[in-house]
Amino acid sequence: MTTYAVGDIQGCLKPLKCLLDEVAFNRSCDVLWSVGDLVNRGPDSLDTLRFIDSLGSACIAVLGNHDLHLLAASRDASRLRKSDTLLPILKADDREQLLTSLRRRPLAHWDERLGVLMTHAGLPPTWTVKQTLKRAAEVEEVLRCDERLPLFLDEMYGNEPDRWKPSLTGPARLRCITNYLTRMRFCKADGTLDLKTKEGVGAAPKGFAPWFTYPRRDPQTQVVFGHWAALEAKTGVAGIHALDSGCVWGNSMTLMNLDTGERHQCSCGEPT
Numbered sequence: 001m002t003t004y005a006v007g008d009i010q011g012c013l014k015p016l017k018c019l020l021d022e023v024a025f026n027r028s029c030d031v032l033w034s035v036g037d038l039v040n041r042g043p044d045s046l047d048t049l050r051f052i053d054s055l056g057s058a059c060i061a062v063l064g065n066h067d068l069h070l071l072a073a074s075r076d077a078s079r080l081r082k083s084d085t086l087l088p089i090l091k092a093d094d095r096e097q098l099l100t101s102l103r104r105r106p107l108a109h110w111d112e113r114l115g116v117l118m119t120h121a122g123l124p125p126t127w128t129v130k131q132t133l134k135r136a137a138e139v140e141e142v143l144r145c146d147e148r149l150p151l152f153l154d155e156m157y158g159n160e161p162d163r164w165k166p167s168l169t170g171p172a173r174l175r176c177i178t179n180y181l182t183r184m185r186f187c188k189a190d191g192t193l194d195l196k197t198k199e200g201v202g203a204a205p206k207g208f209a210p211w212f213t214y215p216r217r218d219p220q221t222q223v224v225f226g227h228w229a230a231l232e233a234k235t236g237v238a239g240i241h242a243l244d245s246g247c248v249w250g251n252s253m254t255l256m257n258l259d260t261g262e263r264h265q266c267s268c269g270e271p272t
C-alpha cells in the first residue's frame with residue numbers, strides 16, 4: 001500500500017489521471033490524498049468530482065476555499081464570479097449527490113502512522129495538531145448539518161477576525177477557523193493573518209512571514225498543503241510539503257509519494 005498526495009486539482013482531471021497512471025495507482029490497495037480545491041477555474045470540475053467520488057475510500061480529500069465556494073454557490077448562484085467554472089456542477093443531474101459527498105469531507109486529516117497532517121492552507125503556527133483537528137471538526141459538524149449550513153455559508157466570506165482567540169464564538173469563530181485552514185498564507189508570529197497577499201514569499205507584508213517559517217508547536221509533525229501556487233510547490237522547510245504547483249495556471253500538477261518523498265509532475269493540462 002502506498003499513500004500519495006496530490007496538489008490542487010481545480011478541475012484539471014487530465015493531469016491527475018496522467019499522474020495516477022504514471023505511478024500505476026491501484027485503488028484497491030493505494031490511497032490518494034487531495035489537499036483540496038478539487039474544483040474551479042479548470043476545465044473539468046464536474047468530472048473531477050465524479051472521479052474523486054468513484055475512488056471511494058481510496059481517496060481522502062480535505063476541503064479548500066474553492067470547494068467551500070462551490071457549496072456556497074450551490075445555495076445562492078449570485079455568489080458565482082466571472083472566473084468560476086462551477087456551473088456544470090450546479091446544472092448536473094447528480095449535483096445533490098456530489099455536493100452531499102463534498103459536505104462530508106474534512107478540513108484536516110491526520111495520519112498517525114505517517115506522522116503527517118493535511119489541510120488545504122497549512123498548519124497555523126500557534127496551533128497544535130490536536131487543536132487543529134478539534135477546530136476543523138467544529139466546522140465539519142456545521143457543514144454536515146442541514147439546519148446550520150445556510151447561516152455558515154452566508155457568514156463564511158470575509159477576512160475578520162484576523163487572529164484566533166479561543167473565546168471567539170458563533171459565525172466569527174467558524175469563519176476564523178475556515179480562513180486559517182483554507183486561506184492562510186502569510187501571518188505574524190502571534191497568528192494574525194494577512195489574507196490579501198497571494199504572491200510568493202518575497203511579497204510578505206511588513207511584520208508578516210509565510211506560516212511555515214515559524215517554529216511549529218509539534219516539531220515532529222509533517223504537513224502537506226496546497227493553496228499557494230506562487231510557491232511553485234517549494235517551501236525550503238524540512239517536513240513542510242507544498243504541493244500546489246499551479247496546474248490551473250498553466251504549470252504542472254504535483255503528486256508526492258508520502259512513503260518515500262518522491263515527487264512526480266505532469267504538465268498535460270490545458271492552460272486556463
Ligand SMILES: Nc1ncnc2c1ncn2[C@@H]1O[C@H](COP(=O)(O)OP(=O)(O)OP(=O)(O)OP(=O)(O)OC[C@H]2O[C@@H](n3cnc4c(N)ncnc43)[C@H](O)[C@@H]2O)[C@@H](O)[C@H]1O
Pocket residue numbers: 065066068069156157158159175178179198199200227228229230231232246249
Ligand atoms: N472565507 C472566505 N472569504 C473569502 N473568500 C472565500 C472564503 N472562502 C472561500 N472563498 C473563495 O475562495 C476563492 C478564491 O478567491 P481568490 O482569493 O479570489 O482566488 P485566487 O486569487 O485565485 O486564489 P486561489 O485560492 O485560487 O490561490 P492560487 O494560489 O491558486 O492563486 C493566487 C494567485 O497566484 C497567482 N500565481 C499562480 N502561480 C504563480 C506563480 N508561479 N508566481 C506568481 N504568482 C502566481 C495567480 O495568478 C493568482 O492570481 C473564491 O472563490 C472565494 O469565493
